[in-house]
Amino acid sequence: MLRRPALAALSLAFALTLAGCGGDPEPSADVPDPVRVPPSSAAPERSYVALGDSYTAAPLISSDPVTDGCLRSSVNYPALVAEELGYALTDVSCSGATTANLRTPQATTTGDVPPQLDALEEDTALVTIGLGGNDDSVFARLIGCATDQTSCRDRAGLEAAVDGLGDHLTDAIAAVRERAPQAEVVVVGYPQIIDADASCADRFPLPDAVRPFLAGLNERLHTVQQRAARAAEASYVDLYDASADHGVCADEPWVNGLETKPGVGLAVHPLAAGQAAAAELVLAAVG
Secondary structure (H helix, E strand, O other): OOOOOOOOOOOOOOOOOOOOOOOOOOOOOOOOOOOOOOOOOOOOOOEEEEEEOHHHHOOOOOOOOOOOOOOOOOOOHHHHHHHHHOOEEEEOOOOOOOHHHHOOOEEEOOEEEOOHHHHOOOOOOEEEEEOOOOHHHHHHHHHHHHHOHHHHOOHHHHHHHHHHHHHHHHHHHHHHHHHOOOOEEEEEOOOOOOOOOOOEOOOEOOOOOOHHHHHHHHHHHHHHHHHHHHHOOOEEEOHHHHOOOOOOOOOOOOEOOOOOEOOOEOOOOEOHHHHHHHHHHHHHHOO
16 A cells, blocks of 8 residues: 655744733833734645656556557556655656657657657656667567567577667666756666466467567566666666566466456556556655
C-alpha cells in the first residue's frame, strides 16, 4: 500500500485589537495603529516530469488513455508517484518513444507530440526517465524474434544494439540535467519479461530454441541501463530484479502476454500490478 506523507503548509496571522470596558475611558497616550501581517503564502508546489516510452505510459491498463496518440494511462507509475508525493505531474511519456524523441517531435496516430525535454523547467524537482528499449528497434526486434525465429538470425547484431543503449541513456541524463539542473533524476529500468526457465504457451508461446537467448537479452538490457545510470550518478530503479517472479508466465505477472486487452494492458506491456510496484520502487528511490 502506498505511503501518504503528510504535506502541510505553514500559515501565520497576527491580529492586534484594542478594547475598553466600563464608563468613559480616560484620555490615553497615542497608541500606534495595529500592525497587520498578512498570512504567509503556501510553499510552491513541487513539479515532477515523467519522460518515457510505453513501459512508462502503460497503454490500456485504464479505460481512459489520453487522446494525443501516446496511449498514456491515468494510473501508470508517474500518476501514482505524483499522487503519493503531492507533486504537480507533467507526464509526457509516449508509446513508441525513443531517446531521440527527447529532442525531436514524435509522430503518433493523431499527429506529432512535442519533444519530451520541452516539459522541463529550471525548477523541476523530479524527473524520471524510462527510455531506450525502442532505440534501434530493440523491442520490435525482440518481439519479432519471439514470434518468428528467422528474425533471430542476427543475434550478435541485436546484442550490439542493446549494448549501444548505454550511451543513449547517458546522453539523455545529461540533457535532462542541462534543462532541469535542480531536479533529482531517477532512471526506471525495464521489468523481467521472459524467464528462461518458464513457459506458458497460452500467454506467450516461445520456441525452446530462442527462450534462453531472449531472456538473456532482457537481462542484458537491464545491466546496460543500470551501469549507465550509475556512471552518470543518477538513481536507478531496478525493476528487473524486483520482477524476478513476475514475468509474463508467472502466477502474478507484471507484464501482459501476447493478447491485448483494453482495461488490462497492451500485448507484452505493463499490467496495473507492475505499475503499482514500479511506483513503490520509485518512491523508495526518491531522496
